[in-house]
Amino acid sequence: MSEPTxxxxxYEVVRLVPPGRVTSYGAIAKYLGAARSSRLVGWAMNVSHGVVPAVPAHRVVNRQGLLSGKAHFGDVNAMEVKLTAEGIxxxxxxxxxxxxIFWDPEKDLTIT
DNA sequence: TGAATGACTCGAT
DNA sequence: GATCGAGCCATTC
Structure with a gap:
């Protein structure tokens, strides 16, 4: 056990992403005050595999909206299937x- | 302590 | 317009 890193x-920000919406690593990093640490977000996702509650990492994609991390879901189709199931x-x-459908943590109160 | 890693992003060619 | 390279930051070995 260690202090929150x-x-x-x-994880908190990713779990705030509403269903049917997606966000980017840079948006999360920026929200945390580390816009340049977009890679850290991806690293966090790598650790989020055994985190509970589960983190909807499938709603997190790169700046281009490409499923860059789909290969890390165990099944390369798992990410696409989950997104499609949400209407994406x-x-x-x-x-x-x-x-x-892009969602920004800073605009969590913003309408569609 | 130093070096390496990484599911990204931006800028330049 | 597309492709390539460098930067950047936090965690881990």
Whole structure:
């Protein structure tokens, strides 16, 4: 056991992502005050595998809306299936209408 | 303590 | 417009 680290903060933000929406690593990093630490967010996701409650890492994608981390879900299709189940269109591992379903932690109170 | 890693991002060519 | 390279920051060995 250790004190809350950068990862714990990342988990909190990722869990705030509403279903049917997606966010980017940079957005989370920026919200945490480390916009340049976008890689740390990805690292946190790597540790989030055994974290509870589960972290909807499938709602976190890169700046291009590409499922860059789908290969780390165990099944490369798991991420796409989860996103599609929430109503998100994914084609060729890329999210469609990404700018439309993009969710920003700082705008969690903003309307669609 | 120092060096290496990483599911990213931006800038330049 | 697409592709390549460097930067950046926190955690781990």
């Amino acid at each position: 950068f990862y714990e903060k990342v 269109e994914v084609v060729n591992d890329q999210i469609q209408h990404f700018d439309r």
